[in-house]
Amino acid sequence: MRRKRVAGLLAGGALALCACAGPELLSELGLPSQPSGAMLEELTQHGAYLAATLQLDDGQRLRFLFPADDTCRSVLRVPGRVDYVRVGKVGEVVRGASHCQANGIASLEAWRDRTARPLAAALPAGGESRFAVFYVDERVMLLRGSFPQAARIGWRPSKDAVAMVPASQPCAEVANEGAAVMKFHGAGFPAFSLSGSRSHCAILALAEPLS
Numbered sequence: 001m002r003r004k005r006v007a008g009l010l011a012g013g014a015l016a017l018c019a020c021a022g023p024e025l026l027s028e029l030g031l032p033s034q035p036s037g038a039m040l041e042e043l044t045q046h047g048a049y050l051a052a053t054l055q056l057d058d059g060q061r062l063r064f065l066f067p068a069d070d071t072c073r074s075v076l077r078v079p080g081r082v083d084y085v086r087v088g089k090v091g092e093v094v095r096g097a098s099h100c101q102a103n104g105i106a107s108l109e110a111w112r113d114r115t116a117r118p119l120a121a122a123l124p125a126g127g128e129s130r131f132a133v134f135y136v137d138e139r140v141m142l143l144r145g146s147f148p149q150a151a152r153i154g155w156r157p158s159k160d161a162v163a164m165v166p167a168s169q170p171c172a173e174v175a176n177e178g179a180a181v182m183k184f185h186g187a188g189f190p191a192f193s194l195s196g197s198r199s200h201c202a203i204l205a206l207a208e209p210l211s
Contacts, residue, residue, distance in 0.1 A: 035083040035084065035085050035094065036056050036057055036058060036084045036085075037057040037081060037082075037084075038054040038055060038056045038057065038081065038082055038084045038093070039054070039055045039079070039080075039081055040052055040053070040076060040077070040078045040079060040080050040081070041053045041055050041078070042078065043076055043077075046137060046139075046140065047068075047135065049065050049066065049068055049103075049104070050065065050066045050067070050072060050073070050076055051063065051064075051106065052064055052065075052066060052076050052078075052093075054093070062107045062110060063105065063106040063107045064093075064105050065102065065105065065106065065207070066101070066103065066104075067100075067103060071098055071099070071100055074095070075094070075095040075098050075099070075100040076093065080095070082095050087101075088101045088102070089101070089102070090102045090103070090105050105205065106164065108153065108190070108191040108192065108204070108205065108206060109189055109190070111153050111154075111191075112152075112153050112186075112191040127149055127181070127182055128179060128180070128182070129145060129146055129149075129179065129180055129181070129182040129194060130145045130146050130178060130179045131143040131144060131145025131146070131147075131163065131175075131179070132144055133175045137167060138167060140164050140165065140167050141172070141175055142163075142164055143165065143175060144161070144162050144209055145160070145161070145163075146158065146159045146160070146161070147182055147203075147206060148182065149182045149183070149184045149192060150192070150206045152184050153206075155206045155207075155208075160208070160209060161206060161208055161209070162205075162206070162208065162209055163192075163194070163203050163207075164203070164204045164205035164206075165194070165201050165202065165203055165204060166202065166204065168201070170199035170200060171194075171199070171201035171202075173196060173198055173199040174195075174200070174201040175201075177196045177197060179196075180195055182194055182203075189202070190202035190203055191203070192206065
């Protein structure tokens, strides 16, 4: 029954992502403290969220998620230029007088590679995650549950978080089990993965739920 439910979800749904990183992490990443120009390179919508790739003028290329509300739609027009400001959880983009605060990030490898990960030494190499599928489309699946390894790059809280994974057969097999070993990888792609009894699944984004 669970397998059929996940297969049905692969037809559609709504994305809900939010990242929770403190100002100290934004500083550690070297993100600009003053407004920085950025080019919007790509924009896609997944349900109630917009995913945008920003090429900052200092050379950094990061992928954020934003609410798909009228304000953010007016700011996130591709192609176009915006200002990135290091405020809030993972920063915000500004166009004129309009502000749109990011509430998620998908470039986990970039964040991993630029943080000192002070909690890494205190955490085991892997830990059990328990989750449930709440959204799937043709590209991604969204799992909500506990992802304790997220603390390695400052994602918190990790006891009730969201993981975005590919909408692939291996990930569907992991999702159907409702539990897996979450592993942290110190180099390469992915930064995190989920290992079930038969399959492995890369984590594309980590976030906190919207509600």
